[in-house]
Amino acid sequence: MVPIEHVTALSAALFTIGVIGVLVRRNLIVILMSVELMLNAVNLAFVGFNRVWAGTTEQPLLDGHVFVLMVITVAAAEVAVGLGIVIALVRNRDSVNIEDVSILRW
Amino acid sequence: MTVESVLFYAFAGLSLLSALAMVGFVRNVVAGAMSLVVTMISLAGIYVLLEAHLVAVIQIMVYAGAILVLFLFVIMLLNLRSDDFGPVRPWQGVLKVVGAAVALGIFVVLLGVLPDTLPEVAELPEGFGGFRVIGVSLFTDYVVPVEVAGFLLLAAIVGAVILAKRSID
Amino acid sequence: MNPSALQFHVLGPVAFVSIGSLAVLLGEVFLSRKVDPGDKEVAEARIGSLLAAISTVSLLLAIYAAGFAFFHGTSAAFNPGNPMLSLDPLSSFAMMLVGVGALLSVWLSITYLPALHINHGEYYALLLLATAGMFVMISSVNMIAVFMGLELMSIPIYALAGFNRGNLRSNESGLKYFIIGTFASAILLYGMALLYGATGHTDFAGIRAAFDPSSPLAVAGLVLVVVGFAFKISSVPFHQWTPDVYEGAPTSVTAFMSVTVKTSAFVILLRFLTLALPEVGDDLNAVFWVLAALSMVVGNFMAIIQTNVKRLLAYSSIAHAGYLLVGFVAGTEEARAAVLFYLMIYMFMNLGAFGVVVALAQGGRESDRIDDFAGLAQRRPGLAALMTLFMLALAGIPGTAGFMGKFYIFSAAVQAGYIWLAILGVLTSVVSVYYYLRVPVAMYMSDDTEEEPAEASSSELVVLGLCALAVIYFGLFPNHDPLFDALRLLDLAGTAIAQVP
Numbered sequence: 001m002v003p004i005e006h007v008t009a010l011s012a013a014l015f016t017i018g019v020i021g022v023l024v025r026r027n028l029i030v031i032l033m034s035v036e037l038m039l040n041a042v043n044l045a046f047v048g049f050n051r052v053w054a055g056t057t058e059q060p061l062l063d064g065h066v067f068v069l070m071v072i073t074v075a076a077a078e079v080a081v082g083l084g085i086v087i088a089l090v091r092n093r094d095s096v097n098i099e100d101v102s103i104l105r106w
Numbered sequence: 107m108t109v110e111s112v113l114f115y116a117f118a119g120l121s122l123l124s125a126l127a128m129v130g131f132v133r134n135v136v137a138g139a140m141s142l143v144v145t146m147i148s149l150a151g152i153y154v155l156l157e158a159h160l161v162a163v164i165q166i167m168v169y170a171g172a173i174l175v176l177f178l179f180v181i182m183l184l185n186l187r188s189d190d191f192g193p194v195r196p197w198q199g200v201l202k203v204v205g206a207a208v209a210l211g212i213f214v215v216l217l218g219v220l221p222d223t224l225p226e227v228a229e230l231p232e233g234f235g236g237f238r239v240i241g242v243s244l245f246t247d248y249v250v251p252v253e254v255a256g257f258l259l260l261a262a263i264v265g266a267v268i269l270a271k272r273s274i275d
Numbered sequence: 276m277n278p279s280a281l282q283f284h285v286l287g288p289v290a291f292v293s294i295g296s297l298a299v300l301l302g303e304v305f306l307s308r309k310v311d312p313g314d315k316e317v318a319e320a321r322i323g324s325l326l327a328a329i330s331t332v333s334l335l336l337a338i339y340a341a342g343f344a345f346f347h348g349t350s351a352a353f354n355p356g357n358p359m360l361s362l363d364p365l366s367s368f369a370m371m372l373v374g375v376g377a378l379l380s381v382w383l384s385i386t387y388l389p390a391l392h393i394n395h396g397e398y399y400a401l402l403l404l405a406t407a408g409m410f411v412m413i414s415s416v417n418m419i420a421v422f423m424g425l426e427l428m429s430i431p432i433y434a435l436a437g438f439n440r441g442n443l444r445s446n447e448s449g450l451k452y453f454i455i456g457t458f459a460s461a462i463l464l465y466g467m468a469l470l471y472g473a474t475g476h477t478d479f480a481g482i483r484a485a486f487d488p489s490s491p492l493a494v495a496g497l498v499l500v501v502v503g504f505a506f507k508i509s510s511v512p513f514h515q516w517t518p519d520v521y522e523g524a525p526t527s528v529t530a531f532m533s534v535t536v537k538t539s540a541f542v543i544l545l546r547f548l549t550l551a552l553p554e555v556g557d558d559l560n561a562v563f564w565v566l567a568a569l570s571m572v573v574g575n576f577m578a579i580i581q582t583n584v585k586r587l588l589a590y591s592s593i594a595h596a597g598y599l600l601v602g603f604v605a606g607t608e609e610a611r612a613a614v615l616f617y618l619m620i621y622m623f624m625n626l627g628a629f630g631v632v633v634a635l636a637q638g639g640r641e642s643d644r645i646d647d648f649a650g651l652a653q654r655r656p657g658l659a660a661l662m663t664l665f666m667l668a669l670a671g672i673p674g675t676a677g678f679m680g681k682f683y684i685f686s687a688a689v690q691a692g693y694i695w696l697a698i699l700g701v702l703t704s705v706v707s708v709y710y711y712l713r714v715p716v717a718m719y720m721s722d723d724t725e726e727e728p729a730e731a732s733s734s735e736l737v738v739l740g741l742c743a744l745a746v747i748y749f750g751l752f753p754n755h756d757p758l759f760d761a762l763r764l765l766d767l768a769g770t771a772i773a774q775v776p
Contacts, residue, residue, distance in 0.1 A: 002110055002111060002114045002152075002155045002156060003111065003114070005220065006114070006115075006118070007114075007152065007156065008220045008472070009217060009220060010118045010121070010122070010152075011468075012213055012216035012217055012220060013122060013213065014121065014122070014125055014145075015212075015213075015216070015461075015465055016209050016210065016212055016213035016216070017122075017125045017126060017129050017209075018125075018129075018461070019208075019209040019212060020129055020130075020205060020206050020209040021128070021129035022454075022458055023205030023206075023208065023209060024129075024205045024206060025129065027135060028450070028454075029135050029138075029139075029177065029180070029181060030128070030129070030135065030138055031454060032177070032454075032457075033128060033138060033139065033142050033177065034128075034129060035454075035457045035458060035461055036142065036169075036173065037125055037128065037129070037142065037145065038458075038461035038462075038465070039461055039464065040145065040146060040149055040169070041465070042461065042464040042465050042468050043149070043161075043165075044149055044152065045465065045468040045469070045472065046468050046471065047152075047153055047156050047158045047161060048156060048472075049468065049471050049472035049475075050156075050158070050471075051156045051157065051158075052472070052475075053475040054157075054234055061475070062234075062235075062239065062240055062243050063419070063471065063476070063477040064471060065158055065160065065161055065235060065240055066240065066243065066244065066248050066251070066419065067418075067419055067422075067467075067468075067471070067477065068158075068161050069160075069161065069164060069240075069244075070251055070255060070419060070422065070423060071422075071464065072164055072165070072168050072169060073168075073255045073258065073259065074255075074258065074422070074423070074426045074460075075169070075173060076168055076172060076173055076259075076262075077258050077259055077261070077262035077426070077430055078262070078426075078430065078453075078457050078460075079173050079176055079177070080176065080262045080263070080265075080266040081262050081265045081266050081269070081430055081433050081434055081453065082433070082453050082454075082457070083176060083177070083180045083266070083270075084265065084266035084267075084268075084269035084270040084434070085269055085433065085434075085437050085446065085449045085450050085453055086180065086184075086450070087180065087183070087184065087269070087270040088269045088270060088437060088440045088446050088449075089443075089446040089447065089450055090184050092441070092443050092446055093443060093446070215495065216495065218491065219469070219491040219492045219494070219495040220492065246354075246356070247354070247356055247357035248357070248359070248419065249354065250286075250353060250354070250359035250360055250411075250420055250423075251359065251419050251420060251423045254408075254411055254420070254423040254424065254427055255423060257293050257296075257404060257407060257408075257427055258408075258423065258426055258427045258430060260296075260404070261401060261404040261405075261408075261427060261430050261431045261434075262430055264300070264397050264400055264401060264404075264431075264434070265401060265430060265431060265433065265434030266434075267397075268395065268397045268401075268434060268438070268440075269434055269437055269438075269440055269449070
């Protein structure tokens with residue numbers, strides 16, 4: 001038996017690592033990968049919670065699993081567009097450092 | 107300890123280590139992408155232990171197979187081997203500490219709110235997490251999100267092409 | 276499932292817009308096959324107007340479908356076993372608002388895109404897809420549909436913000452919006468996961484039945500969901516991306532996203548709170564109080580130091596998010612109707628203001644600094660007068676629609692007992708008069724320095740004229756006509772709120 005409370009704790013840890021990556025790293029590609037890590041943490045939470053709630057009714061409850069499939073689809077779409085933006089930027093600028101993205105001030 | 111829980115802790119430790127490596131230690135972007143692959147494959151292992159078989163397969167095929175390969179393609183295409191070291195500004199160290207502190211705060215709060223014990227249902231419905239059950243429900247109960255996903259992928263294709271194509275005619 | 280029980284008309288507005296986007300994509304392919312390389316510019320302009328016409332038709336059909344449902348009081352869900360989308364008065368009213376916003380943005384783009392040399396047909400397809408995503412999000416009654424609609428809205432807008440891809444500022448705008456947007460989506464998703472863990476449901480009705488306000492897991496999930504939406508409505512302290520993205524994106528895109536994204540995010544937040552969590556409103560009020568106060572103060576004071584009209588309007592949109600959140604804090608039915616009314620007024624004021632900036636662009640260059648407006652009154656007295664009107668309306672001067680919007684929101688807040696928040700709103704509105712008036716001052720009081728600006732095209736003039744008409748009409752005659760005036764619209768908004776199941 002897999003301890004579900006440890007599954008959710010693992011997902012919280014992965015989510016936190018992803019947040020740290022987005023806030024701390026300056027390389028755009030690494031920031032994108034950190035967002036992917038956050039989405040993976042979300043998926044783990046959904047699968048774990050679905051395992052808890054499954055079987056509380058007669059019908060198989062699959063909301064969590066379907067949600068995960070949708071998140072994976074969206075992640076693929078996001079990565080495609082995000083990397084497209086990075087490519088357009090690098091063509092114009094030749095850098096993937098987020099610090100260089102600062103013509104626009106705060 | 108059963109075999110399942112041993113496997114779970116092994117996968118959990120592996121995913122945590124490789125996630126930390128991706129974010130914290132690795133200066134090389136390609137190595138970072140490879141650590142992310144390890145995280146995703148370990149998570150797929152945990153999904154199998156949680157009876158989410160279809161999700162585990164999709165995780166490996168789409169995440170590890172497609173998304174990470176896309177990352178590697180772009181890294182190679184742009185010829186980005188290592189982290190760009192810009193001029194280090196004085197407030198950057200402070201910002202890092204603040205960012206890490208905020209995130210750790212989130213983690214502590216999350217650990218606090220997550221339930222200590224969750225009931226695990228031993229008896230799962232027939233076919234739970236398999237292709238047939240999920241496939242049928244995707245095209246009946248969840249047909250709207252599936253259709254929306256189709257348009258979402260179309261939007262992503264059009265958007266990626268328009269942004270990254272060399273010249274638009 | 277019995278196919279005859281499926282209520283396909285629920286999907287009507289979404290279907291019209293998404294089929295329209297396919298028609299635009301296919302139309303571009305077939306139309307541009309026969310282009311003679313000799314007169315590429317002319318041919319592109321003609322194709323662009325044809326695609327804009329296709330978009331106009333599909334948006335008009337969608338608005339008609341939503342309006343038909345609204346005025347017939349339709350209330351139906353798709354699909355019956357596991358409802359995902361619901362066509363009810365609130366969602367159809369909001370779909371009409373978003374549809375009109377998208378339609379006016381399409382008309383603003385017809386001559387703006389050629390002026391910036393980015394006249395590609397994919398623009399209209401992406402705009403329609405984003406509108407379809409907003410429709411899905413607005414009408415959803417399940418967190419899965421909320422998330423899918425949110426992403427179908429966001430992904431085309433990431434691409435649209437970076438659409439001027441030869442321009443570094445546009446690249447950066449797309450990039451910043453993308454990073455912040457995906458980050459916010461991930462936070463929102465974690466909140467949804469926690470709510471699912473706490474209740475075992477993703478549909479609003481199930482969450483409502485199982486929600487336990489004393490469970491920390493559920494409350495944490497709720498807070499993360501609110502934070503995720505706060506990014507989308509650009510409320511302080513989650514606003515930092517707004518000025519950069521608004522400034523860098525092509526102005527027609529900025530106009531589009533500033534009104535429609537805000538409307539959809541506010542409406543889905545309203546739906547989520549009323550349908551899924553009607554009991555926890557009071558506990559969330561403190562959160563919304565802080566967000567509203569911070570947004571009004573920071574937005575209005577940061578706008579003072581801006582030198583770029585698009586950045587100024589970005590901070591003004593943060594401030595307006597604050598005014599709208601005041602209506603959320605009050606939480607009564609009148610206050611929520613006032614929020615819907617204000618969203619509509621805001622759409623006309625803001626589209627008008629951005630429309631003037633759009634009309635001034637020419638030769639691949641934007642004229643969006645306040646200095647570019649110097650002496651505009653001598654060269655283009657009509658445009659200058661319109662810009663003055665929209666600025667006065669945004670500031671909330673009596674006699675314009677902006678005043679009526681603010682009046683209803685603040686009086687609802689006072690009635691609900693939030694007097695200090697209303698006073699703060701009025702005081703910050705007074706501050707806002709200062710920076711809004713800087714643009715008219717530059718137009719009327721400084722000497723002409725710039726070269727001749729572009730002629731406003733007929734499509735732009737139509738949009739500006741409609742917006743000006745709405746701003747004046749709802750401002751001067753709040754209860755003039757029993758059929759169609761501000762009070763009547765407030766009434767309709769109230770209907771939309773009251774009939775939520």
